[in-house]
Amino acid sequence: MSLRQYELMIILDPEIEERTVAPSLDKYLTVVTTEGGSVDKVDIWGRRRLAYEIKKKSEGIYAVIDFTASPATAKELDRQLGLNEVVLRTKVLRREESKAAAAPAVAAEAPAEADAS
Amino acid sequence: MAKAVVRKPKKKSNPLKSAKIDVVDYKDSALLRKFISDRGKIRARRVTGVSVQEQRQIARAVKNAREMALLPYSSSAR
Numbered sequence: 329m330s331l332r333q334y335e336l337m338i339i340l341d342p343e344i345e346e347r348t349v350a351p352s353l354d355k356y357l358t359v360v361t362t363e364g365g366s367v368d369k370v371d372i373w374g375r376r377r378l379a380y381e382i383k384k385k386s387e388g389i390y391a392v393i394d395f396t397a398s399p400a401t402a403k404e405l406d407r408q409l410g411l412n413e414v415v416l417r418t419k420v421l422r423r424e425e426s427k428a429a430a431a432p433a434v435a436a437e438a439p440a441e442a443d444a445s
Numbered sequence: 446m447a448k449a450v451v452r453k454p455k456k457k458s459n460p461l462k463s464a465k466i467d468v469v470d471y472k473d474s475a476l477l478r479k480f481i482s483d484r485g486k487i488r489a490r491r492v493t494g495v496s497v498q499e500q501r502q503i504a505r506a507v508k509n510a511r512e513m514a515l516l517p518y519s520s521s522a523r
Contacts, residue, residue: 337472337513378514388514392472419513 331365333423334395334402338409339388339416342375349389356412357393359405365397382416394423469502471509474516481507485520 340349349372357367373390382388397405402420409418469476480488480503487507490500510516 339513379511379517379520380514382514417513419509421509 331396331398332402333368334397335421335423336393336395336405337419337421338391338393339378339382339418340391341414341416342385342387342389344389344414346374346389349391352414353391353393356405356409357395359408360395360397360401363397363401363404365395365401367393367395369394385416388416469499469506471506471513471515473506474510477503477507477510477516481516483521485517 338353344352350370353370353372357370360367369392371392373392375387376390378386378388395402406418406420409415471477480493482488487504490497493500493503495503507516511518
């Protein structure tokens with residue numbers, strides 16, 4: 329079972345308390361650690377305006393998580409997040425190792441690189 | 446007789462991104478906004494002046510950013 333590096337971006341319902349975000353993210357990410365992966369970095373951007381409404385919400389709480397896991401685990405995590413009412417949207421992308429290491433901190437909050445294939 | 450019009454293609458000012466960025470990231474919405482029109486459409490390569498490879502990276506990044514509501518699909522439709 330080979331592990332891969334992933335980057336997860338998640339948009340949460342803006343109505344939840346901002347300080348409950350980190351604990352609940354940890355809870356969602358337990359599936360990664362129990363299945364032999366690791367969570368490398370959690371970056372909570374906080375509240376941000378959406379470019380368009382999602383589920384009638386014009387704001388969302390953004391978080392970007394870097395993790396290492398097997399493909400099956402990543403898929404399972406995405407599935408579980410999709411079932412969650414509080415999660416407005418998710419995106420799981422592969423990080424390319426060489427680029428991820430070399431990428432300079434971009435103007436926004438997070439470094440690391442994203443590429444869908 | 447009409448003068449033969451030889452139009453020299455104006456060399457685009459360096460692709461503005463080759464300034465620093467070598468990898469286009471969908472999270473960097475400030476950068477990507479330079480590559481979309483005010484209606485939210487992706488600007489053509491002849492406008493942006495970037496290479497084919499860069500344009501492809503930009504297009505993919507813009508589309509990813511749209512999915513995550515970082516950029517609009519369309520904006521200010523009149």
